[in-house]
Amino acid sequence: MPKFAANLSTQFGELPFIERFAATANAGFRAVEFLFPYDFPAEVIKAELEKHQLELVLFNTAAGNVQAGEWGVSAIPGREQEARADIDRALEYALALNCQQVHVMAATVPNGADRAAYEETFVRNMHYAAERFAPHGIRLLLEALNPVTKPNYLYASQYQTLAMMARIDRANVFTQLDLFHAQLVDGNLTHLIREYAGRYRHIQIASAPHRHEPDEGEINYSYLFDLLDEVGYDGWVGCEYIPRGRTEAGLGWFAPYAK
Ligand SMILES: O=C(O)C(=O)[C@@H](O)CO
Ligand SMILES: [Mg+2]
Numbered sequence: 001m002p003k004f005a006a007n008l009s010t011q012f013g014e015l016p017f018i019e020r021f022a023a024t025a026n027a028g029f030r031a032v033e034f035l036f037p038y039d040f041p042a043e044v045i046k047a048e049l050e051k052h053q054l055e056l057v058l059f060n061t062a063a064g065n066v067q068a069g070e071w072g073v074s075a076i077p078g079r080e081q082e083a084r085a086d087i088d089r090a091l092e093y094a095l096a097l098n099c100q101q102v103h104v105m106a107a108t109v110p111n112g113a114d115r116a117a118y119e120e121t122f123v124r125n126m127h128y129a130a131e132r133f134a135p136h137g138i139r140l141l142l143e144a145l146n147p148v149t150k151p152n153y154l155y156a157s158q159y160q161t162l163a164m165m166a167r168i169d170r171a172n173v174f175t176q177l178d179l180f181h182a183q184l185v186d187g188n189l190t191h192l193i194r195e196y197a198g199r200y201r202h203i204q205i206a207s208a209p210h211r212h213e214p215d216e217g218e219i220n221y222s223y224l225f226d227l228l229d230e231v232g233y234d235g236w237v238g239c240e241y242i243p244r245g246r247t248e249a250g251l252g253w254f255a256p257y258a259k
Helices: 017-026 042-051 080-096 115-136 158-168 179-185 189-195 221-230 248-257
Strands: 003-007 031-033 055-060 101-103 139-143 173-178 200-204 236-239
Touching: 003 055, 017 031, 017 042, 031 236, 042 055, 042 080, 055 080, 055 236, 080 101, 080 115, 101 200, 115 139, 115 158, 139 158, 139 200, 158 173, 173 179, 179 189, 179 200, 189 221
Parallel strands: 003 031, 003 236, 031 055, 055 101, 101 139, 139 173, 173 200, 200 236
Antiparallel strands: none
């Protein structure tokens, strides 16, 4: 049976961030993920995790200037110092919060920019990150984002992140298989789950095309949850969906899996 982590950036949005930990535990989750911890001192988040006996399973490196269209700086040529400072800061939080995985945000690539230079910059920064995180046994993840939700991100297809993972070629670098993005771009989710088991070390779910609870739309999640068991996936499944209404009202699908 898959292990589900609540996503505190998309679920429980009706509450202030810090109050979402209690709501998550009350709803029966044992783990959480979220976009960024950086607005809070690590001790504040750590206290919530401990108080509610929750494990933190994933967060991201910083996004850069989101208002200007950025979504990560690790692939931007000329921003290496900032990218590496973000990587170092993510490591500090991961250690303080005992988190075993960090998603390294690549970047959006402006139209007309030199794509090869972005890729080369990303590979170099990922080598730096892999070396920094390896002694602590923390995994680094790459995630493909569909171009409707996140236009111009460095990679949109699972096959691009798998190729990038191979190019980076470090033992602690894997992909993060977000099945919502994968369905919009690649389809054939059964093939992705079966064929690439072991290369993705984190899964995220949402319905497609509307990114709501995994109980509607074109993806048959109960089939995929069984398939994840069949291929021996033992990582976490992050609930990165936007609830249709209040979060708890949409948790019927989760009832059989609650702690
Ligand atoms: O957008 C997603 O999907 C994510 O998982 C974010 O954490 C990064 O874009
Ligand atoms: Mg995702």
